[in-house]
Amino acid sequence: xxxxxxxxxxxxxxxxxxxxxxxxxxxxxxxxxxxxxxxxxxxxxxxxxxxxxxxxxxxxxxxxxxxxxxxxxxxxxxxxxxxxxxxxxxxxxxxxxxxxxxxxxxxxxxxxxxxxxxxxxxxxxxxxxxxxxxxxxxxxxxxxxxxxxxxxxxxxxxxxxxxxxxxxxxxxxxxxxxxxxxxxxxxxxxxxxxxxxxx
Amino acid sequence: xxxxxxxxxxxxxxxxxxxxxxxxxxxxxxxxxxxxxxxxxxxxxxxxxxxxxxxxxxxxxxxxxxxxxxxxxxxxxxxxxxxxxxxxxxxxxxxxxxxxxxxxxxxxxxxxxxxxxxxxxxxxxxxxxxxxxxxxxxxxxxxxxxxxxxxxxxxxxxxxxxxxxxxxxxxxxxxxxxxxxxxxxxxxxxxxxx
Amino acid sequence: xxxxxxxxxxxxxxxxxxxxxxxxxxxxxxxxxxxxxxxxxxxxxxxxxxxxxxxxxxxxxxxxxxxxxxxxxxxxxxxxxxxxxxxxxxxxxxxxxxxxxxxxxxxxxxxxxxxxxxxxxxxxxxxxxxxxxxxxxxxxxxxxxxxxxxxxxxxxxxxxxxxxxxxxxxxxxxxxxxxxxxxxxx
Numbered sequence: 042x043x044x045x046x047x048x049x050x051x052x053x054x055x056x057x058x059x060x061x062x063x064x065x066x067x068x069x070x071x072x073x074x075x076x077x078x079x080x081x082x083x084x085x086x087x088x089x090x091x092x093x094x095x096x097x098x099x100x101x102x103x104x105x106x107x108x109x110x111x112x113x114x115x116x117x118x119x120x121x122x123x124x125x126x127x128x129x130x131x132x133x134x135x136x137x138x139x140x141x142x143x144x145x146x147x148x149x150x151x152x153x154x155x156x157x158x159x160x161x162x163x164x165x166x167x168x169x170x171x172x173x174x175x176x177x178x179x180x181x182x183x184x185x186x187x188x189x190x191x192x193x194x195x196x197x198x199x200x201x202x203x204x205x206x207x208x209x210x211x212x213x214x215x216x217x218x219x220x221x222x223x224x225x226x227x228x229x230x231x232x233x234x235x236x237x238x239x240x
Numbered sequence: 241x242x243x244x245x246x247x248x249x250x251x252x253x254x255x256x257x258x259x260x261x262x263x264x265x266x267x268x269x270x271x272x273x274x275x276x277x278x279x280x281x282x283x284x285x286x287x288x289x290x291x292x293x294x295x296x297x298x299x300x301x302x303x304x305x306x307x308x309x310x311x312x313x314x315x316x317x318x319x320x321x322x323x324x325x326x327x328x329x330x331x332x333x334x335x336x337x338x339x340x341x342x343x344x345x346x347x348x349x350x351x352x353x354x355x356x357x358x359x360x361x362x363x364x365x366x367x368x369x370x371x372x373x374x375x376x377x378x379x380x381x382x383x384x385x386x387x388x389x390x391x392x393x394x395x396x397x398x399x400x401x402x403x404x405x406x407x408x409x410x411x412x413x414x415x416x417x418x419x420x421x422x423x424x425x426x427x428x429x430x431x432x433x434x
Numbered sequence: 435x436x437x438x439x440x441x442x443x444x445x446x447x448x449x450x451x452x453x454x455x456x457x458x459x460x461x462x463x464x465x466x467x468x469x470x471x472x473x474x475x476x477x478x479x480x481x482x483x484x485x486x487x488x489x490x491x492x493x494x495x496x497x498x499x500x501x502x503x504x505x506x507x508x509x510x511x512x513x514x515x516x517x518x519x520x521x522x523x524x525x526x527x528x529x530x531x532x533x534x535x536x537x538x539x540x541x542x543x544x545x546x547x548x549x550x551x552x553x554x555x556x557x558x559x560x561x562x563x564x565x566x567x568x569x570x571x572x573x574x575x576x577x578x579x580x581x582x583x584x585x586x587x588x589x590x591x592x593x594x595x596x597x598x599x600x601x602x603x604x605x606x607x608x609x610x611x612x613x614x615x616x617x618x619x620x
Contacts, residue, residue, distance in 0.1 A: 059413055060413050061269070062265050062266075062413070062416065063269075063343075064265070065264035065265045065268060066264050066265070066348055069264065111323070111459075111463055112320065113342070114316055114320050115316040115317060115319075115320050115345075115459065118312060118345050118346065119309075119313065122308075122309060151308075151312075151346075152346045152348055152351055154346040154347070157342070157343060157345065158265075158339060161343075162339065167519075167526050168525075168526070169522070169525060169526040173503040173520075174519045174520075174528070214432075215425045215426075215432065216425055219261060219421075219424060220421045220422070220425045221421070222421075223418070223421030223424065224417065224418055224421035224422070226421075227414045227416075227417030227418035228414070228418075230413045230414040230416075230417055231414040233413075234414065237524070272551065301447065302447055302451075303439040303444050304439050306439070306444045306447055310451050313451055313452065313455050316455075317455040320462070324465075324466040324470070327466065327470045327473065328470045328472075328473060329469060331473045331477065335546075393551075393552070405552050406552070408550075408551065408553065411551040411552055412550065412551060
């Protein structure tokens, strides 16, 4: 039950883009077309899940026992940067077509705050899901990471769809490009507010 | 013409928020009030200036292939120092800004200036650029914060001048996107007129 | 301009940068360690002073397990300040509840919350709501909102937050009863 609550709340209620404002830059950057949006979502989903597992273990078995929690930021970002590089190299070897699709997004992911954001949230934030607040265990952390990145993909693809429609419309000059996109996201975020309170 | 233009460029021509559209996450997330926006801007400026200075100094010694990891390590170091200082001396601000302080590491503005400016310029110029871009970011965040605080809570820097609640949506997530979108429209209009 | 990207150069450069950065971070940690601890202590002391009648001496720290949940508390000569957390509307709602020697709630304060601004977040500013807890006698009245048959007015449009708040206070009362050997479960 608790896993289910984490899952639903991470996708809809606390949607990483629309409620937590993480990973906005690539969101605005690559959501022009549905195909690039799905590519980016896939890459982010993969990296967030992998990075969360690695940083969770790093924190649990190295930083906490040594009392070095203040090194979380610096060690996590280095782990993530190395991980992204590795994913890039592996992908290039085993699936050139996937690399073609995701390759240009991968370097961007290092500085995608969604990845570091989720990694830090998982090890520092307490969750209260209908009971006493507690830290997440590894299983819950993985569920949270997967659900969060699915939420990222969902918002990204919905928005890309809207933006493809927008492109064909006659928008006043000063609104063209990002301003109208931001206003559209604002209205989408309002719709997502409707989910708050269901968990 | 002195070196002043390195500072002023950061305000209008290279305004990180409205022109370069970088660092959107803290811009949207922490501007629920004018004070929060200001604090976030100053925190980012602290890291930006120091990382610009250090990176302009070490850039000639860093082999090209390990450039990015070195920059990220330097930036992460300053962010950690900032975290520790804020916990010690401004714990309230540290608590409000929360996750977004460590996330300065991945703020594209900081790495962007390191890669796009500091590694090609001298120490003095890089420091000025850090001040300019940092101020531009701080002012933009404060402005967004002011608009959202007036509309959303009917107050300014905590001073309440409208009784009651204000339009709550502006303090919540949707307001962030809407205010930034409309301010960007105004900024575009202003640039188009010039 | 930049040094050549030979393996030796790269390894040297990364090692040097890491060493210097570790030194800087380590230095900052040593310098800020005491102020950070002092800031945390000041915050706790201020919260305890806000929720309990004026006391003398240092609060004595402890923790106790009630119904399988651990509650930290501070004991002073005028009562207990108990930290109690529940699940609010937007996340964890953590309160410090001061219970005076006669078993009545002296005052409450919010330590951390993530409630909706302007709605649930009013639990930190709504005077009428917070006033209800001051001098509340749990033996005479029921610690829950009127909708649930209790004696508390909820914050307008924020029943869930109000419920969570009332539950946190009620849990603190349970902790108090256990600490003082009252009617609570042993």
